[in-house]
Amino acid sequence: MSLQTLHQFRLLLAVIASVTVYSGTALAASILPSEEPPTPFEAWQASAGDSFLVDTDRNVGYLLHADGGYTTFPVVTGQRRTVRYIGRTYNASTPTVSWKALNEETKGDRITFGKLGRFLRLYNTEDGEPERTPYGIHSHASAEKMLASTDRYRSMGCIIVSENVLDTIIESFALNGNALTVRTVQSLGDESISFEMLRERMSALNTQQ
Numbered sequence: 305m306s307l308q309t310l311h312q313f314r315l316l317l318a319v320i321a322s323v324t325v326y327s328g329t330a331l332a333a334s335i336l337p338s339e340e341p342p343t344p345f346e347a348w349q350a351s352a353g354d355s356f357l358v359d360t361d362r363n364v365g366y367l368l369h370a371d372g373g374y375t376t377f378p379v380v381t382g383q384r385r386t387v388r389y390i391g392r393t394y395n396a397s398t399p400t401v402s403w404k405a406l407n408e409e410t411k412g413d414r415i416t417f418g419k420l421g422r423f424l425r426l427y428n429t430e431d432g433e434p435e436r437t438p439y440g441i442h443s444h445a446s447a448e449k450m451l452a453s454t455d456r457y458r459s460m461g462c463i464i465v466s467e468n469v470l471d472t473i474i475e476s477f478a479l480n481g482n483a484l485t486v487r488t489v490q491s492l493g494d495e496s497i498s499f500e501m502l503r504e505r506m507s508a509l510n511t512q513q
Contacts (some may be wrong), residue, residue: 315508321482340373340499344468348375355506356405356441356484358463360398361491363456365465366502367476374499380447380456380464381488389460390438393481396461398439402429405477405488418443418467424477426486443467463488 353370358379365379375492381398405424411417424441427434441463444450450458451466458464463486465473477484487506495501 311348342373342497343373343444345375345472348398350472350475350479352479354480354484356473356476356486357502357506358398358450358486358488359492360400360488361492361510365463366497366504367472368499372499376497377465377469378451378456380444380450380458382459382461383457387460392426392438396459397457398461398488399428399461400488400490401437403427403437403489404429404434405484405486406434407482408474408477409440411442415445416442418470419448420467422470422474424474424484439463440482441465441470441473443470489493 337369348367350367351369355368355370355384358364358381359366360381363379364376366374366376368374382396384397385395386393387396391442403426406427407425409423409425411421411423416422417423418451422442422445425438426439430436430438439462443466447464447466450456450464465470471482485506487508488513489505491507492501
């Protein structure tokens with residue numbers, strides 16, 4: 305290869321690299337924050353203004369930032385049958401309502417509530433004033449096995465997550481002044497998941513399906 309040909313070849317490579325970088329930058333700039341794909345959970349950082357949405361049909365949870373961006377992970381919700389538990393007989397399906405997590409408790413039962421017994425108590429806010437409920441967000445000694453299953457209707461009505469997901473949810477709870485807005489919906493339907501769609505579901509006045 306002559307020196308002139310080598311120079312021309314190097315010039316061509318430089319032009320291709322420049323066009324590639326410009327195209328990638330232009331494409332990234334054209335993506336609106338509302339259209340960004342979910343942040344991998346491992347890269348998610350809790351922040352003030354976060355909220356938590358749960359699709360109880362697919363048993364998937366979504367953490368949302370107030371200013372755009374979301375992450376997603378599997379959850380376990382209530383068994384869809386009548387159960388007898390802690391002196392109550394009731395349908396164990398997780399209710400689809402608006403909630404506030406308003407206090408963190410520590411439970412002694414490390415099977416039901418995981419190795420640290422952490423429990424975020426959920427208050428029903430459908431009628432305005434928060435009403436204390438038996439429901440909450442917690443982990444479980446068998447959480448990883450439950451979450452890996454295709455059948456994730458396994459709880460007594462609470463929302464079960466892995467210990468590392470619970471770490472992040474509790475961090476969001478703390479950054480929000482020990483309060484976290486939570487919504488459970490029966491289904492998000494077939495609409496493509498996006499931050500805008502999730503935010504609309506979070507702000508809907510009525511999440512009953």
